Amino acid sequence: LTEKLQNVFKNLRSKGRLTEADVKTALREVKMALLEADVNFKVVKQFIKSVQERAVGQDVMNGLNPGQMVIKIVNEEMVNLMGSETTEIPSKQGKEITIWMMAGLQGAGKTTTAAKLAGKMKSKGKKPLLVACDVYRPAAITQLQVNGEKQGVEVFSMGDKNHPVDIAKAAVEHAKNNQQNLVIIDTAGRLHIDEDMMRELEEIKAQVDVDATILVVDAMTGQDAVNVASAFAEKVGIDGVILTKMDGDTRGGAALSIKAVSGKPIYFVGMGEKLSDLEQFYPDRMASRILGMGDVMSLIEKVEASIDEEKAREMEKKFKKAEFGFDDYLESMNQMKNMGGISSILNMLPGIGGNKLKDIEGMIDEKDLARKEAMILSMTPQERANPAILNVSRKQRIARGSGVDISEVNRLVKQFEQTKKMMKQMPGMMGGRGGKRGGF
Ligand code: GDP
């Protein structure tokens, strides 16, 4: 597939905007990639349509060809769809007991994941209690007990003679009496979606104050994940999803399908059978994996990084100019602001710290920026180009013109001079390729 893709890219010459033909050609390959990753075909169809609408007419970034530009848009849309940040599982605040219920088909990984979660939350300072509500398979209770012991987490069980609702209620009482603040209920699954299973989950939810119903889905189920997710969402109601068995060779198309259909967040992914193999879900990593276009993605990242570098180099030239005046100062401040604030800039500057860092931070304190701009705009062009002529009466005029106190004008002039001096002392501080951003 990768080879095919590269051919597509070769055939598309770089031009200003994405034409309908560019987008169609590239999306045909994306469609194949998504289907190969086992994304549900209905989801694929709809997704492709929405990207098509968004992509046509967009500017092609310098350094990318149209095909790659389409992939960039596809990737962004996938990340958007899967939720652009990580989501916490809903919990009660304070001392009250939080209750999570696992749901899912048999073999999806509920019991294992319940124990994984308990361990993770224990390490975050919670006091969990695992509850064995799968009474249909005696082995399930033992399995939970074994896993709970490994995690050092108590397992509440009443054997297989009681109703799951009664067990869940008794477990919450038990947690109250033992100062446990997180109850994780392991439930029974069936091989297929089944009314009895759904009813049982509904009943537990109705009788116990569940904060989050967590649907556990096997990532290998691929296309079928959509049916599972929508059935559980509709019948029981779910709050979020954990996708297991992502350590297998599946590309994880289920993640996209589930999110598209249920709209619910993915909290974690299971990355193996060991109880430590539970990882935070990162939409951007998942998008790359589903697309299976690692090469294209890293190219896109490089292009994005080099555009940032280009901006940094432009700014450096300004700083180095012999006649660095207030106009340049203002422009630099604005540029820094446009480049995404202080943190993104500091990333690009090797070896900056301590006082120098403070100086730069002072220079682009964003709240301050508007006032500084007002003062600079109140200066005459001569004053801006040659700050040395700023005497007291000129400063007073500037203060009046911009509605600030003269002490603030004095501070601005001082900061400007410090910045100018600092920039001279640091030849080439913005320059240099590679470094932390690597890859060039
Ligand atoms: P349940 O029926 O939903 O409770 O599923 P189980 O927790 O019993 O898990 C079924 C099987 O899947 C077990 O053999 C688990 O070890 C395995 N399993 C669960 N999660 C993962 C995972 O993230 N990766 C792998 N490789 N296996 C997993």
Ligand code: MG
């Ligand atoms: Mg189980």
